[in-house]
Amino acid sequence: MSNSPVNPALHVSDEVASALADNKPIVALESTIISHGLPRPRNYEAAVEFEQILRDAGVTPATIAILDGVPQIGLDADGVHRIADEDLAKASVRDLPILAASGTSGATTVAATAHLAAMAGIRVFATGGLGGVHRGASGTFDESADLSTLAVTPITVVSAGVKSVLDIAATLERLETLSVPVIGYGTTVFPSFWLRESAYTLDWSVESAREVAAVMRSQDQLGHGQGIVVANPVPLVQQWDPTEHDRVLLEALAAADAAGVHGKAVTPFLLSFIVGASEGRSLEVNLDLARNNVRVAAQIATEWSLLE
8 A cells, every 4th residue: 555645644556556647547436335335245345346336337446434534435345345344434534533643433424435535636536325414404404414514525426316315405405505516417307316317407417428528627627626526326226116106205294203203214214225125126126226327437437637
């Protein structure tokens, strides 16, 4: 491993450091989806697969995590095993200095991954779904740090929108307030994670990775350092059946009410309920959309490297 020339607190893998030095395409990957979002051993298989999708496209993967207090930009084989096998803390941006000072390990959320990737000079990041404003946030003020982080972080995040358990309308309003562009990738409708569409249209859309790279360049010239959200819907043949999705979501919301679940506990409860009630179907869609996002991010990173 080598220290980052940008920030000595970061440890950058030799593979990623070489790609940065040679202006080769790189895509950041989060570790929370592996440690907290998928069951074992499927999570390890997914971590390896996501990286291989990038390598097959000629793109360097940079899976990010905090291991023994050190932010790792790019993991070796042992590091990938650790994020899949160990019970790691879930680390957002606010947790990074505490983990570093205590020598503790953590899996990085979208916010923390975006923050650390940008610090290392990586400009494209693939995830499953973006965090957002939670249902009932007008009373709980429960809003993902993903949104505020993107307001000050120059990175392009490819996601399949946000999960339908969140308040999609409020999430889009917050992104607008924070001046974070949301661009539909081959769509004018904001996707809702398991489904290709939500009830909300987008102001802007593009049809190619080259167009995204052009927007990134213009953002550098005209923006104030914020990120870009590329809303990439799951392919139609892979989306969850909308009728089943709506039924299970209503069941999950009713179950949360019946159990008296409130505040920040609501979303984890809903997601756990949905996996069980769908008999794992939601999980399979989750994996399909993540793969699709990784592929699109690879294309964007490649086009970006050609512009630089």
